[in-house]
Amino acid sequence: MSVHTFESMGTVISIRLAPDVGTDAPDAARAIAPAHALALAEIRRVFDDLDRRFSLYDPASELSLIADGSLPLSDSSPEMRGAYADALGWRERTNGAFTPHRPDGVLDLSGLIKSVAIERAGRVLERHGHRVFSINAGGDILTGGVPSGSAWITGITDAADRTGLLTQVTLSPEWPAVATSGSAERGNHIWLRPDTDRSFRQATVIAESIVTADVLATAIIAGGQTTLDHVTDRFPVAVLVQLAGGALLANPAFRALIVRGPDGRQRLDLTTEPSHDDAAPSPVPESPERPA
Amino acid sequence: MIRTNHVGVDSVAHVAEPARRFLWRQRRADTLEGLSWFSFAVVLALFLADGGWTYFTNIRDLPTGTGIVAGLIGSNLLLVLLLLAARLPVVDRAIGYDLALAAHRRLGKPVLYLILAHLMLLLIGYGLALGRDPVAQAITMITTMPDLPQAFIALTILVLVVLTSLVIVRHKLPYLGWYGVHLLTYAAVLLALPHQFGQGELFAVGTWARWYWLTLYVGTLAAVLVYRFLIPLARNLRHQLRVAEVRAEAPGVVSVVMTGHHLDRLAAHGGQFFGWRFWSPGLHLEAHPYSLSEAPNGQSLRITVRQLGDGSHRLLSVRPGARVFFEGPYGLFTAAARTTGHTVLIGAGIGITPIRALLEDIDTPSGGLTVILRGDDEEHLYLRREVEDICGRIGARLEVLVGLPPHQGRTWLPSAEFAAGQTISTLAPDIPDVDLFICGPKPWAELVMRDARAAGVPRHRIHAERFDW
Amino acid sequence: MRRSSTAIVGVGSAAVLVAGWLAGSARFTTDVPVAPATQLPIAETTPPPTDAGTSPLPTPTEEAPVVVACNGQIVETRYGSVQVQVVLTDGAITDAIALTLTDSSETSVEVSARAAPILREEVLAAQSAVVGNVTGATYTTQAYLSSVQSALDAAGFTG
Numbered sequence: 023m024s025v026h027t028f029e030s031m032g033t034v035i036s037i038r039l040a041p042d043v044g045t046d047a048p049d050a051a052r053a054i055a056p057a058h059a060l061a062l063a064e065i066r067r068v069f070d071d072l073d074r075r076f077s078l079y080d081p082a083s084e085l086s087l088i089a090d091g092s093l094p095l096s097d098s099s100p101e102m103r104g105a106y107a108d109a110l111g112w113r114e115r116t117n118g119a120f121t122p123h124r125p126d127g128v129l130d131l132s133g134l135i136k137s138v139a140i141e142r143a144g145r146v147l148e149r150h151g152h153r154v155f156s157i158n159a160g161g162d163i164l165t166g167g168v169p170s171g172s173a174w175i176t177g178i179t180d181a182a183d184r185t186g187l188l189t190q191v192t193l194s195p196e197w198p199a200v201a202t203s204g205s206a207e208r209g210n211h212i213w214l215r216p217d218t219d220r221s222f223r224q225a226t227v228i229a230e231s232i233v234t235a236d237v238l239a240t241a242i243i244a245g246g247q248t249t250l251d252h253v254t255d256r257f258p259v260a261v262l263v264q265l266a267g268g269a270l271l272a273n274p275a276f277r278a279l280i281v282r283g284p285d286g287r288q289r290l291d292l293t294t295e296p297s298h299d300d301a302a303p304s305p306v307p308e309s310p311e312r313p314a
Numbered sequence: 315m316i317r318t319n320h321v322g323v324d325s326v327a328h329v330a331e332p333a334r335r336f337l338w339r340q341r342r343a344d345t346l347e348g349l350s351w352f353s354f355a356v357v358l359a360l361f362l363a364d365g366g367w368t369y370f371t372n373i374r375d376l377p378t379g380t381g382i383v384a385g386l387i388g389s390n391l392l393l394v395l396l397l398l399a400a401r402l403p404v405v406d407r408a409i410g411y412d413l414a415l416a417a418h419r420r421l422g423k424p425v426l427y428l429i430l431a432h433l434m435l436l437l438i439g440y441g442l443a444l445g446r447d448p449v450a451q452a453i454t455m456i457t458t459m460p461d462l463p464q465a466f467i468a469l470t471i472l473v474l475v476v477l478t479s480l481v482i483v484r485h486k487l488p489y490l491g492w493y494g495v496h497l498l499t500y501a502a503v504l505l506a507l508p509h510q511f512g513q514g515e516l517f518a519v520g521t522w523a524r525w526y527w528l529t530l531y532v533g534t535l536a537a538v539l540v541y542r543f544l545i546p547l548a549r550n551l552r553h554q555l556r557v558a559e560v561r562a563e564a565p566g567v568v569s570v571v572m573t574g575h576h577l578d579r580l581a582a583h584g585g586q587f588f589g590w591r592f593w594s595p596g597l598h599l600e601a602h603p604y605s606l607s608e609a610p611n612g613q614s615l616r617i618t619v620r621q622l623g624d625g626s627h628r629l630l631s632v633r634p635g636a637r638v639f640f641e642g643p644y645g646l647f648t649a650a651a652r653t654t655g656h657t658v659l660i661g662a663g664i665g666i667t668p669i670r671a672l673l674e675d676i677d678t679p680s681g682g683l684t685v686i687l688r689g690d691d692e693e694h695l696y697l698r699r700e701v702e703d704i705c706g707r708i709g710a711r712l713e714v715l716v717g718l719p720p721h722q723g724r725t726w727l728p729s730a731e732f733a734a735g736q737t738i739s740t741l742a743p744d745i746p747d748v749d750l751f752i753c754g755p756k757p758w759a760e761l762v763m764r765d766a767r768a769a770g771v772p773r774h775r776i777h778a779e780r781f782d783w
Numbered sequence: 784m785r786r787s788s789t790a791i792v793g794v795g796s797a798a799v800l801v802a803g804w805l806a807g808s809a810r811f812t813t814d815v816p817v818a819p820a821t822q823l824p825i826a827e828t829t830p831p832p833t834d835a836g837t838s839p840l841p842t843p844t845e846e847a848p849v850v851v852a853c854n855g856q857i858v859e860t861r862y863g864s865v866q867v868q869v870v871l872t873d874g875a876i877t878d879a880i881a882l883t884l885t886d887s888s889e890t891s892v893e894v895s896a897r898a899a900p901i902l903r904e905e906v907l908a909a910q911s912a913v914v915g916n917v918t919g920a921t922y923t924t925q926a927y928l929s930s931v932q933s934a935l936d937a938a939g940f941t942g
Contacts, residue, residue, distance in 0.1 A: 023941035034927040036936045038915065136921075158932060160921040169915075169941070177931065179919030183454050185931070189906040190914055204920025224920060254897045261898050262906075267512065270906060271898040280906060344788035355796030359803025367807050 023169065026062055030069035031136055032079065033160030037062065039147070040154040040169050061150040065143040069159075072142075075101065076135040078128070089128045105131050105138070112237045117252060119245030120237050137201065137236035140164045144232075156193075162201040164232040165193045175281055176200055181224035181264050188264065190281040191228060197260060197279060199232035203239035205266075221266050222246055227253075228260040228279060235259070336653035336774070342408040350394050353530070357386045360523040364516045374442055381435030382516075388428030389510065392503065393534045395421045400538045401546075401641065410646035412779075419479075426476045429469060461509035468506035471498045489600050500538070507531060546641045552576060555638040557592070558614060560630065567664065567696055568629050569607065569618045572638050577612055581643070583650065584609035584671035585751070585779070588642035590617070594632045601641060605753075605779065607667035607697060609674035618696060620664040647779040649675040652749040654775065655682055658742040660762055662688035662726075662754030663696070668779050669753055670697045673704050683710035684742045688726065688754065690718055713741050726761040738765045746770035753779040915941050 023040040039058055077083045084102055087093035095106065109122035109131055124130045140157050144164050147155045154167035156174055165174040174194065177187040181204055193200060204224045225242040229235040238259060242250050250271070254261055260275035361383065369379025398405065398418040405414050437448040437455075446454065455462045477483055478495045510527070511517045517524045555574040563569050582588075589601035607618035619629055647668060649657075657676060661669035666687055676683060685705055689695040695714065705712040717728030725732045739745045750766050752759050759778055766776055784792070917932045927933050934940075 025936050025939045025941060027936050029924055032923055033921060034924050034933070034936075036916070036932060038941050040941070156916055158916045158918075160923075160927070161917070161919045161932075162921070163916050163918050165916075172913075174916070175914050177914040177917040179917060179931070181920070184919070186454075187914065187917065187931070188903075200918045202918045202920055226918060251897055263898055270901050270903060272901040272906070273896055273898040275896070276898075277901065277905075340785065344784045347784050348788050348792040351792050352796055352799070355799045359799045362800065362803035363806035365807045367804055 024058065026058065028062075028066055028069075030066065031073045031077070031132075031139070031159070033136075035065075035069065035160070036156075036158040037065065037143075038156045039152055040167075061147055061152060064146045064150075065157075068142045068146060069139045072135050072139045075099070076105070076131050078130060078132060085129065085131060095129075105134060109134050112241075115256075116237065116241040116245070116249060119241035119249040119252075121244075133240050134233065134237065136160065137162055137233040140232045162232060162236055163193070163199065165198045166195075168194060178202065178226050178262060179224075182268055188270070189262070191260075191276070191279040192281055193228070193279075197228050197230070199230065199235045200226060200228045201232060201235035201239045202226040203236075203243045205243050222250070222263050223266045224264040225250075226262040228276065230258070333653050335650065339408055339651075340774075342404070346405065346408055353394075354387055354390055356526070357390050358383065360526065361386060361516060364521075364523065366516070375439065377435045377442065378439030381432050381439055384428045384435060385432035385510075388425055388432055389506070390530075391421060391428065392425045392499075393530055395425060396499070396503070396534050396538055399542070400534075401541045401644070402537060403541070406644050406646070411644035413646075422476055422479060426472050429472060433469060461512045464505040465509040468502040471502035471505070475499050475502070493599075500535075503531075503535070546639075549580075550639050553580060553640075555615070555640055557632050557634050557636045557638060559634060560632055562630070563618060563696055564693055566621050567618060568621065569616055570629060570632065571614050571616045573614045577610065577615065580610060580615075582606065582610045582615075583643070583648040584673065584675040585647040585649065585668050586643040586645040586671075587647075587668070587779075588615075588617075588640045588644070591639040591641075592629070592632050593637040593639070594628065596628045597632070601639075605645075605647075605668035606643075606671045608700075609671050618664070618667045620696075645779070647751065647753070647777055648672065649677075651777050654747060654749055656744045656748040657682065657751065658684045658686070658745070658748045659751045660686040660688065660753070662758050663690070663694050665752075665754030665759075665779065666696050666698075666701065667753075669751065670701050670704075672751060673701065673708075673710070676708075682744070683708070684713070684744070684748075685710055686713045686715065686741055688715045688728075688758075690716075692716060715741075724761060726758050726765065737769070738762070739769050746772070749775045749777065751777045751779075 023038055026037045026039070027034055029035070039061075073083075074080065075083055076085045078086055078089060080086060081090075084093065084098060088095055088098060088102070095103065106122065106129070109120075112134070113121045120133070122129055122131050122134070136159055140159050140162060141164065143157050144155070144166060147157075147166060152166065154169050156163060156165045161179075163176060165176075168174065173192045175190050176193050177190050178200075179202070180186045180188045191200070202224060205222060222243055225239045227235040227239040227242070229238065234257065238253050238257060238261075242253060242261070242263065245252075250261065250263060253259060254273045258275070259273075260279050261271075261273050262276050263271040265271070366379060366382065369375040369382070395418055398414045398421070401411060405411065434448070437451045440446075440455075441448050441451040452466075456466055474495055475498060478487060478492050484492055511524065517527050553574040553576055555572050557570060558573040559569075559571040561569050561571075584606060587603050587605040589603050591598065591601045602619075604617040604619055606615060608616045621629070649672060659669045659672060661667075666689075669685070669687075673685065685701060687695050687698060687701060695716065698714070702712060704710075715728050715731055717730055719725055719727065720729035720732050727736060742748065742750075745766070746769055748771065750771055752762050752766075754762075763776055763778065767773070914931075915935065917930070917935065919930075922930055922932075
């Protein structure tokens with residue numbers, strides 16, 4: 023497996039590529055690793071093209087021209103209008119929690135563009151024959167396949183301590199994409215913000231598509247508990263939310279993805295309230311014991 | 315047929331006015347103290363109601379649970395501490411400000427120990443859960459969790475306050491230095507407040523506990539603000555006290571007479587003391603506690619002070635017209651503290667001054683009041699002439715004991731009287747059914763108290779003016 | 784304080800402490816009446832049949848342990864009404880599940896797919912798990928340089 027990094031969209035993109043070696047034919051000719059360079063160059067182009075069109079930091083980008091009024095949306099490129107339409111679609115699906123419109127009226131599609139780039143990059147890799155890969159663009163991750171003899175184990179940052187990990191989850195072809203969105207505000211002033219210890223500090227969404235994961239993570243931070251409930255009800259996603267006070271919320275699908283300890287079980291503590299897993303039935307334990 | 319109990323009607327004993335007042339005072343003191351103890355139970359109950367007992371069901375959560383409890387009790391105790399020093403009238407009238415202050419000083423170290431324990435146990439507890447050693451855990455907390463840096467600063471302030479209050483250190487510090495650090499306690503309380511509400515679930519939004527805890531804090535800080543700062547300020551602005559006259563009573567003893575506006579409205583009594591801050595070189599910074607040496611007459615206030623090494627020698631240099639800032643009146647060393655009809659007043663040296671003031675306030679029928687003055691020599695019987703005049707006027711018995719105490723034997727009496735076998739009972743025949751007021755140097759006063767207890771005077775009838783605070 | 788006052792305060796404090804403890808215990812109860820009507824056999828889903836004897840899941844129809852789930856009483860928690868379902872395998876408690884009642888109906892128990900509180904200890908994986916990537920709120924290039932991800936990338940660590 024090799025690691026490749028490059029800079030784009032104001033962040034660093036890390037790509038891991040594995041040779042796709044089958045386990046069922048040990049004496050088969052070792053698969054020739056597809057040429058990385060072509061694939062990586064194309065991925066870079068995908069990111070740079072999207073950045074050039076949609077970056078609000080570049081005054082010459084198409085989106086900036088729309089933002090300052092010199093280019094009407096109706097005259098913009100089909101790609102721009104397509105992205106706008108997608109964003110509006112997500113706004114509907116999240117009941118307004120995700121929106122491309124900033125409070126100051128500027129159209130901001132950057133929330134969507136990074137994950138679109140990741141998605142396209144994934145398709146590029148697949149076209150070049152890479153079936154096992156991971157793409158991490160600034161904290162949003164898409165994986166493909168499963169590394170042989172191992173798994174795509176992904177850590178989730180603790181918003182309260184960025185050098186530490188809250189937990190680790192296993193990404194797989196069924197759950198290939200994860201995105202995390204954070205709230206920048208601290209607001210713990212007890213006189214003015216009575217709700218802040220309940221507000222969402224960080225939301226991590228694991229989904230089938232990176233765009234879905236990214237949009238929903240952003241929506242949950244923006245919309246709070248209502249959006250969280252709506253999302254977990256309507257979308258097949260695994261969600262972990264970290265509250266400002268440090269508490270954690272997770273839905274059953276997320277619990278199933280947590281990397282387990284050696285005995286494969288959660289700690290059984292009758293003073294807490296673990297959720298019922300209806301997405302994936304719990305395997306019957308082979309050697310039931312009394313909880314410690 | 316109804317039988318009436320005639321015996322009862324004839325012998326109904328009317329509870330004497332002083333005894334009734336004493337009972338009322340005792341009830342009030344008990345209520346205050348009882349409420350303080352009860353508040354600890356309340357905060358612990360809130361902790362339990364929040365599911366806190368679960369911390370104690372397994373060994374791993376034990377440090378965390380104990381740490382939280384230590385923090386809760388420590389902060390609650392800190393609030394009690396602040397209230398004790400807040401010069402609350404209800405506290406002064408129930409137990410006397412001097413006693414309150416003594417309790418305040420005793421509680422300082424326990425508060426610090428509890429909060430240090432709170433920190434240590436939580437570092438261990440969280441560290442165990444998250445796999446970090448206490449130091450790394452502390453660093454993580456300070457650098458990443460909101461409100462915790464302030465809490466650490468608050469703890470540092472508390473440590474400093476206690477350290478500078480240790481007798482050894484306090485003597486080496488200038489008064490202003492010590493006082494400044496001490497006042498930082500309020501800052502510590504405010505700094506530690508956010509983390510109590512922001513961390514954990516106990517005081518989370520929407521819980522009763524949150525309102526209760528907030529009310530406790532707001533109430534305490536408001537009480538401190540009003541009674542410690544605003545009311546004294548208002549009183550000073552209203553009365554505009556100034557020095558009218560400074561005169562030497564005896565070598566090393568000086569009387570200061572002060573006048574001002576509306577002094578008749580100042581509800582002070584003989585025997586009470588004030589904290590005085592003279593606006594004069596060297597005296598600005600410290601508030602000295604001195605008792606009044608004559609009962610307030612509505613026109614002026616007088617104190618009589620012996621010059622010791624604590625800056626009191628500068629009083630001689632106070633010019634008439636100098637502004638005086640005062641705090642008070644404080645103290646239960648008053649005629650109102652009596653519980654019976656018979657009173658014995660014993661004053662030694664400069665301790666005679668509050669006795670002299672008290673004397674004017676007592677309206678006892680003659681025969682029920684004995685005054686004993688004690689001095690190493692004639693010179694030390696300050697204000698003797700005034701005391702004699704008053705005793706003669708109201709018909710009180712006066713005993714004057716002059717002379718050094720004997721070399722052998724510890725007694726409060728002069729050697730002559732001691733050798734003659736005099737005791738407190740011979741000097742004050744009504745003992746033990748009297749209220750005994752004692753004022754003088756601490757070792758001497760303790761000897762008097764020992765004799766009085768031996769003679770059967772119950773503790774609640776011995777009133778001592780503490781000059782050592 | 785006088786003795787009578789001490790007694791009053793003592794009794795009052797004890798009462799309030801007991802009340803608090805009771806209130807705290809009521810938040811979660813492990814009372815599980817084993818009423819036949821509420822027994823739900825779980826492990827209904829059988830694993831896909833494989834002929835290789837490598838299935839780690841014994842099928843319920845063979846010498847499988849007897850697993851029953853029993854619903855306990857409904858308790859009020861800060862997050863809403865919760866009914867506890869306790870799973871017993873061969874008579875021993877092997878899991879305790881909180882079934883969150885939805886807001887709309889108090890009477891019917893609906894199993895919710897919603898996010899519920901989870902303890903940090905449950906989420907903390909064993910230290911032996913090896914991470915290849917880290918997800919977090921978007922980092923800038925500058926922030927990346929000091930992030931865990933950059934350490935993993937620089938070491939060529941793929942997990």
